Amino acid sequence: MKIAAGSGSPEIPGAEGEREILRTLTRVVSAIDAAGMRFAVAGGCAVYARGGPPTGHDVDVFLAQEDVSPALRALEKAGLRACNPPEDWLVKAYDGTVLVDLVFRPNGRPVGDELLDRATWMRIGPTAALVISATDLMVDKLLVLDAHRCDFVPLLQIARDLREQVDWSTVATEVAGSAYARAFLVLVSELGIACTVEGSGTPTTAVRVEDSEYA
Structure with missing residues (x-):
């Protein structure tokens, strides 16, 4: 559901x-x-x-x-x-x-x-x-995403505010079956809200990047 x-x-x-x-x-x-x-x-x-x-x-x-x-x-x-x-x-x-x-x-x-x-x-x-936990909270929010619910704007705000509390590697593992959630994780990585595991393209620990609009 x-x-x-x-x-x-x-x-x-x-x-x-x-x-x-x-x-x-x-x-x-x-x-x-x-x-x-x-x-x-x-x-x-x-x-x-x-x-x-x-x-x-x-x-x-x-x-x-x-x-x-x-x-x-x-x-x-x-x-x-x-x-x-x-x-x-x-x-x-x-x-x-x-x-x-x-x-x-x-x-x-x-x-x-x-x-x-x-x-x-x-x-x-x-x-x-x-x-x-912030990690479970982010997983729950991302698993809601589908073709009819795909608004990243409020999720970006939450990801920015909670990023230092989130285990992004765990999030990536838990939501791996959702293409929409994976797309969001790519976005937060590209925006500098979360850094990535080298070579994987999925976020891990959160970092601060001042030149990002959402950082």
């Missing part, structure tokens, strides 16, 4: 949207944490936590499939409204107009202990939680 988590939620503009998202994130983190489920913040909130641009879109949480139902019940108990979408890789809840996605199989890849073990405890606005 190559639909971005939360893609059906309208974006709330500006500072107002950022405040609403962070309020909802705080409620979600508190409710799921109190219920004892293991999870990690993903999507735009993870980008924001790691130094990227603020999001006015939605709240994404990665967790194991067996934890989805109890997590959803915890959110309902906290006052959110549950929604059963047709997709088979996530469930949804609403905090007013703010969408919350509980994602257990992003891009066809089940959330497991290894991904959650790589997450880092971080401050996100008024709350704190585990946040997926």
Whole structure:
């Protein structure tokens, strides 16, 4: 499945949207944490936590499939409204107009202990939680790309802001089956956002190149 988590939620503009998202994130983190489920913040909130641009879109949480139902019940108990979408890789809840996605199989890849073990405890606005690694975040973003979703502009911003946190060699390995993702990695290499392994043309560790528009 190559639909971005939360893609059906309208974006709330500006500072107002950022405040609403962070309020909802705080409620979600508190409710799921109190219920004892293991999870990690993903999507735009993870980008924001790691130094990227603020999001006015939605709240994404990665967790194991067996934890989805109890997590959803915890959110309902906290006052959110549950929604059963047709997709088979996530469930949804609403905090007013703010969408919350509980994602257990992003891009066809089940959330497991290894991904959650790589997450880092971080401050996100008024709350704190585990946040997926920058490498896993970039992999997830790139695997969404296909013939219908091929906008590199927001991805370039994320790659620039998170480049020093990303293991680009791992990203290249994980997305090797996607021609669209490989094309993006060539682009970030050519722009100097990430350097390349000699002779391979794929990015590895991030470097700063001041003469690049995106550096």
